[in-house]
Amino acid sequence: MRKQAIYQVPDQLSSLRQGEILTGVVQYNPVAEELSLEQQEFSFNSVIHPYAIVVTQDCDLDWDYRARQSSTTQLSKFLNSVILCEITTAREVRHIADKNVMNSTEWGLVKSQRHERFYFFEKIPPQCDIEQEGLPELTGDFKKVFGIDAPTLYRQIELGIVKRRTVLASPYLEHFSRRYYSFHSRVALPFQYESEREG
Numbered sequence: 727m728r729k730q731a732i733y734q735v736p737d738q739l740s741s742l743r744q745g746e747i748l749t750g751v752v753q754y755n756p757v758a759e760e761l762s763l764e765q766q767e768f769s770f771n772s773v774i775h776p777y778a779i780v781v782t783q784d785c786d787l788d789w790d791y792r793a794r795q796s797s798t799t800q801l802s803k804f805l806n807s808v809i810l811c812e813i814t815t816a817r818e819v820r821h822i823a824d825k826n827v828m829n830s831t832e833w834g835l836v837k838s839q840r841h842e843r844f845y846f847f848e849k850i851p852p853q854c855d856i857e858q859e860g861l862p863e864l865t866g867d868f869k870k871v872f873g874i875d876a877p878t879l880y881r882q883i884e885l886g887i888v889k890r891r892t893v894l895a896s897p898y899l900e901h902f903s904r905r906y907y908s909f910h911s912r913v914a915l916p917f918q919y920e921s922e923r924e925g
Contacts, residue, residue, distance in 0.1 A: 733854035733892040741791030742808060742879070744784045745894035745902055747850070747861070750887055751775040751810065751879070753872055777813035779866055781906060790876055807873030811906065816846065816863035836865060842909055843868050845902055854892050861891060866902075868909040 736746050753773040760768035780787070786805055793803035819836060822828050828836075835841035845868065850861040882888040894902055 731854065731895050732848055732898045733850050734895045735854060735856055736890055736893040738856065738890055741787045742780050742782075742890070743787065743893045744780055744782060745899040746780045747813070747847075747864075747891045747893070748778050748780070748810070749776060749861075749889045749891055750882075751778045751874065752882060752887060753874055754878075775810070775812055775872075777815075777861075777864055778810040778872075779813055779902075781809045781811050781871065781903075794876070794880075805876045808876050808879050809871060809873050811866050811868060812870035812872065813847070813864045813866045816865045819844065819865045839901075839905070842905075842912070845905055850892050856890055856892070866906075868906055 736743055742748075751774070753775060754770040755773060757769050757771060782805065787808070789803040790805040793800040816837070819828070820833060832841060836844045837846045839846055845866040847864040847866065849863050852858045852860040855861060879888065883890060893899075
């Protein structure tokens with residue numbers, strides 16, 4: 727059976743897509759120590775995310791993008807933020823595994839898509855990358871989620887700070903999305919179920 731493509735090149739002249747991998751995303755965080763009731767101005771620290779994946783739903787991204795392109799202002803269609811999930815190289819996660827923070831058994835669960843917190847991305851070939859460079863094996867961490875307001879993110883793309891690289895093709899997009907939302911909808915129990923001992 728022929729292997730189905732996992733990634734495809736996104737359309738740069740359209741809205742961002744759910745499952746789209748970006749590089750060089752800059753997040754601006756206010757300096758917490760400068761926040762006060764009296765002071766109206768404060769500075770920001772910038773956090774650079776070498777890799778990130780868009781989590782926001784396609785329909786919301788599309789409505790937001792069209793509203794921003796339109797001459798009539800449709801405020802109800804605008805997004806406050808585009809939600810992204812931080813990604814690191816699989817090598818970095820393996821390095822953590824080597825230092826016994828994550829053991830080799832846990833890493834095995836990560837690369838086989840059976841670890842609830844992490845999502846493994848196969849190496850992205852150059853033909854599926856807008857930059858025609860390809861990307862290494864990557865790992866998403868569902869705990870590391872952040873938002874950037876849409877105008878700032880699109881401006882970073884326009885200036886070439888952020889690069890649109892590739893997007894997950896169906897059904898890999900749906901697989902990623904289901905795993906992400908499953909992690910964020912989990913319910914913490916005060917105690918685990920226990921089975922009675924036999925004999």
